[in-house]
Amino acid sequence: ADIKIGVAEALTGPAGKYGVAIKNGFTLAADEINAKGGVNGNKLALIVEDEQGKKEEAINVFKKLIFQDKVLMVFGPTLSNSAFAADPIANAAKVVAFGTSNTADGITQMGPYTFRNSVMEADVLPVSTRAAVKHFNIKKVAVIYGNDDAFTKDGYNVFKATLADQKIPVTDTEAYAKGDVDFKAQLTKMKAGNPDAIVCSCLAEEAGNIILQARSLGMKQPFIGGNGFNSPKLFDIAKDAADNSIMGSPWSSENTAPANQAFIKAYQAKFNMAPDQFAAQAYDAMNILAATLKNVKLSGNLAKDREAVRVALPEAKWDGATGKFSFRPAPASKSGKAVGYDAQQDAIVNIAQHNKFVVLK
Amino acid sequence: MLDWWDAFWSTYNTVIYSIGVNALLALSIYVTLACGLLSLANAAFMGIGAYAAAIISLQTGLPFPVALAAGTVLPALVALIIGIPTLRLSGVYLAMATLGFGEVVRIVLLNMTITGGPMGLNGIPLKTEFWHILLLLAIVLYILARLRRSKIGRAFEAIKADEVAAQLMGIDVSGHKLFAFVLGGAIAGLAGGLNAHYTFTIGPGNYAFESAVDILTMAVFGGISNLIGPTVGATILTVLPEILRPFRDYRLAINGLILILVVLYLPNGIWDPRRIHAFWQRRKARKGL
Amino acid sequence: MSEILRITDLAVSYGHIEAVKGISLTLNKGEITALVGANGAGKSTTLLAISGLLKPARGQVWLDDVDLSQLSPHKIVRSGVVQVAEGRAILTTLTIHENLELGAYTRRDKVQIAQDMDWVYSLFPVLKQRAGGLAGNLSGGEQQMLAIARALMARPRVLLLDEPSMGLAPLLVREIFRVLKEINRTGLTIFLVEQNVRQALRIAQHGYVLETGKIVLADSGENLLHNPRVIQAYMGG
Amino acid sequence: MLEQQLFNALSLGSVYALFALGFTLVFGVLGVINLSHGAIFMLGSYVALLLVDKLSMPLPLALLAAMLVTGLIGFLVDYLILRPLRARNVPHLVPMIATIGVAIMLTNLTQGLFGTDNKRFPFGTIPEGSFNWGHLHVTAVQVGIIGISFVLMLVLLSIMRKTQLGRALRAIAESPKAAYLLGINVDGLFYLTSFAAAALGGAAGVLVGLSFNAISPYMGQPMLLKGIAVIILGGMGDIRGALIGGLFLGFAEVLTVAYISSDFRDAVAFGLLFLILLVRPSGMFGKILERKA
Amino acid sequence: MLQFNQISKEFGGLRVLDDVTFDVPEGSIFGLIGPNGAGKTTVFNLATGLLQASGGQIEFSGHSLGKLAPHQITQLGIARTFQNIRIFKDTSLLENVVIGMHAHLDYGFGGLLSNSRSFQRIEAAARERALELLSWVKLDHKADMLADSLSYGEQRKLEFARALATQPKLLLLDEPVAGMNSAEKSELMTQILSIRQRGYSIFLIEHDMRFVMGLCDRIAVLNFGRIIAQGPPDEIRNNPDVIEAYLGKEEDE
């Protein structure tokens, strides 16, 4: 029988650009798995729903997938904010909710059924910042971040702690809001402090634009970015103006591991565009699930099978597009209730050169 | 049968809760529209109510009714304070000032620690139950219906039609406007409190410009000449996206199209007593022939 | 006298209510024709239908050989039928001068327009004093003057007047009627709706009496003025 | 730094003004807050992008074509939706709600056709980089936008103030009935206005798309809110107001970033708007008719 | 009962009223006439609180009106009709009139919410009274129609009924017969006289001389913002200043 897997991602709305890439990653992986005969002879059937990046929609979609479509487990939602709304539903229904793009603190502390393979900024930024500081001999930095978005604000908090840790003075901290397109005012102010580098907790589209505008103001500093930088979009928009940007992530398009190269090629062929980190993480997540399911005997009793997935998943190991992967238990929650699992992965530090990220040596 | 109902209820109960909450929101803007005020502050009031109620639930052990009450009273107080200077404005200027107020509220929520910044508040306990929403909606409907049939409702109507003439009928125009504004704020806040306790999380982005416009759309779509209109409008516009799910990527386009068509063919809203009345008259006439 | 405007079997409804129920009348070229009737008789409705602001349920309005009921309102004005409507339809947020300039909207003869502007200002000197002020700040009577002056700026062939003397001081009422007679002498056809029945019939060559949407009397102005039925109903005995 | 910030403010303000020009025109003449203006603005940049990218059309031509297309859409929206509503004398909020429907549709269709991700004009469409002017860094697009908004504003302003057409538009704005009685082709001018406003919106979209490299189906949303602020600030449908309101908003935002904190950029801008309205209830240029009875 | 004491009013430099002093006696019908733009409506706007005087005092039955809001003045007992009709168009005739009774429906908030007996009684009485007022102006057969569908003259009558509904002591009428024909004017004249008999005082502006002269006990004449004459109709009719400024040479009307 088919194994029904729910996919709840933001396919429309401003978060759609991430959700669509994620959906693509899932579809690619599922198609590959099914082409090889599925899991123990069972095909993976994806039921994809659009949660629009809105919390009520995320709840509705989760409920539809869990109670009506009776899926084995659910992937998604796209945004951390939506996950805070939807994951409690999954936990209450005792269904695994597996996020591939939720990076906020506390997501996996909501309950034992929450899993994610998205790497947290806290695991990556200290590494990449240290490398950047060394590489460019950085003495002081300026910071810019999106202050009304959970992802970029979270990233900023980690950057702030990291910079304090590594005793790097910050000349100026600036914020912008979703939908802003003109960053010149902030950049002009940052320029006055004459920093050695600019730390940018931003998504790729905004980052590309910020870099271009910084250059047009005569600023030549390198940029240090988070996960958000890890997208071909950065170069679509900024081209070689983005050169020398430093970013750390478990996934890099330049990682020559065969699993990754195969993924990139297949993705390019299927969707006629280059994948980004969102797609890669989704792709790996589906494979992690499939590998786990191989060891689970599905009984046909939905409740039992759902529970079996939760029990089996933490043991998963995988070496995929994003490199070696395993789960680690989330930090204990304040209330002392059971928690879910975070990703345990190593970051690769990359530097942008000639319109692409290469591994920083 | 029972199984079917169980599955239906567990799938769609949030949608049904949302219908109730959205009906409250549409009614909250109906109150101000009824006396001719185009106020777009109700999303912000909803936010204030939601945060107030959620903070009480998260940080104190106080019972749910207390949280809801705080979520109703606090926005009403804020409405009272900002209403006094703002309600001198008319038409779109009022709309803009209230929208500006909404933006300020959003940014304040975004920058305070107690509100959790852009992350908002998470892990809000699930306390709202179906009968809470039903009961509160019924109470609000009852109060508004009573008001409508009294001198206050008539005063609203007079103010909406012509403020100067209304004053000269002995109506305290600014007092009535303020009352409508505060009442609207309280209802929106109540809706916010209820909503926060079944969506587990609230964030500053939930109460911005788009929400303000959504609330207005529900009310006007349903019809604002009486209380049934906003309720019907909220119901349809909440359920519609669920029904249109099969259209996938283009469902919002179809949603938009339906909005246009309804507005075009039923410009006074879905629930337009005059049209319905005329319809029955015509039917009667035809039957009589 | 040749006729210039002929209404045949005109009926106008508001929803289900028929306000004008199939009336026929003619205006002779260069004459003043009066239309009198009680409140709610349908006078204003008739004028609005001629100007195309209400679409007739049936019937035609012929200007020479053109059926106006088929034209859109602005074309009707272009063909020379201009109305001073009830309630004045002053543009309150424009200045008095701009209101007058818009009166000549359909005209292109700059020089003549300038002359006419001087002429209407001389008819109503108050307007000249306040030319740059907002029309909305004028008193009721002053607005009435502006409405008439603005219609004159269009150099109409047929002028439709809906209670032009309403709200005007006695001196001015007389003045208005004098002006109407004067411009009528220059060949302008006037269709006059008036509550000031006596004055209206005195300057009108022809008159019609409208009652609840139907024409009940048609005669010369002179005869109507002495018709006992008219005297009894409209001139307070 | 100050001079750079002032220039930043001028160019940001011009962007707002450019967006607001068409917006305010519709508002001023039709009395409708056209919430589809953001979507039309967005569509403008997609049309031009498509022409430049796929057909290698030169930019000026693509700009004109985009204006034509968006203008036609504006006309269609008026003809198919707003005109029937006008004819039926509906509550005044109804047309605005209809335009929300239009916005949702256009946005969703664009997204379906072009995807959700941000696009940009191909490199080399316009001269990249900036030239220096003392300490000032200035790009070609910025100068273009500033110039174009001022010129368009002056042209529109002189049409509205000095010509019979402008007076007719203002007449329609106040009372279509009165305008009919003056022989004004009211419907024709409504169409013309809707066409022109949408074409202006489309042009704004192209220019903003060019300068900020962030063409997406949602690019109109944040503009819309700013646009409303601008036209209210400037006063109902006042052309001058669109420019001054736009500049005001631009300066308020940039100076907040420069001297207060970028966290409060929008709060200060909207807070100021709120305060200004309290002092001048009809915007900076709104005329107040004092007469009450 | 209504006293204007050296009132002046300016609009941005334009002096519209200048040192205007008069007194409307209780129980009388008082007329205000004058050329267009003389400032008559402005007098009403000041008396009803829509405008604030630039100088001078206005008193009504011993209360100074200077600081009062329009609705408070209405509650003191002044009602008016408007020169440019202002009815509530989207509302039925009956509701229009009931709105006029706003201040006199004293059921509390509790009564309203609980739909108490007294609430129902007061509401029913208000409706009954409104119908009676409508029948005075012969509009009771249209009570449930929308006010918008009335002809111009009918709208004036509705305004009249609505003003009476506020239970005024003093009724201000701004050109009540504009747009009515002679028969209707005579009818309204009788109505006004009968209203006065019921104890109302009336202060009216009108350009129709037969109406004014036939009705008023006293008349004041305003010209360019100044009172140029005051007295009983006969005196006014023959006052050369008034003839010069306003009446013109009497024709055989």
Ligand SMILES: Nc1ncnc2c1ncn2[C@@H]1O[C@H](COP(=O)(O)OP(=O)(O)OP(=O)(O)O)[C@@H](O)[C@H]1O
């Ligand atoms: N918009 C409307 N909707 C419905 N009925 C209307 C409307 N306008 C007028 N009527 C009705 O049509 C009839 C004729 O009205 P009209 O305005 O033509 O009268 P009139 O002769 O001009 O009266 P008056 O002397 O009072 O101005 C009246 O009975 C009136 O109630």
Ligand SMILES: Nc1ncnc2c1ncn2[C@@H]1O[C@H](COP(=O)(O)OP(=O)(O)OP(=O)(O)O)[C@@H](O)[C@H]1O
């Ligand atoms: N708000 C205002 N701003 C400027 N001028 C005004 C304003 N209100 C009234 N006026 C002017 O004041 C003068 C008196 O106006 P008012 O309306 O009192 O005249 P009135 O005597 O009622 O005239 P009518 O008989 O024509 O109604 C007029 O010249 C008018 O234009």
Ligand SMILES: [Mg+2]
């Ligand atoms: Mg009439």
Ligand SMILES: [Mg+2]
């Ligand atoms: Mg007056």
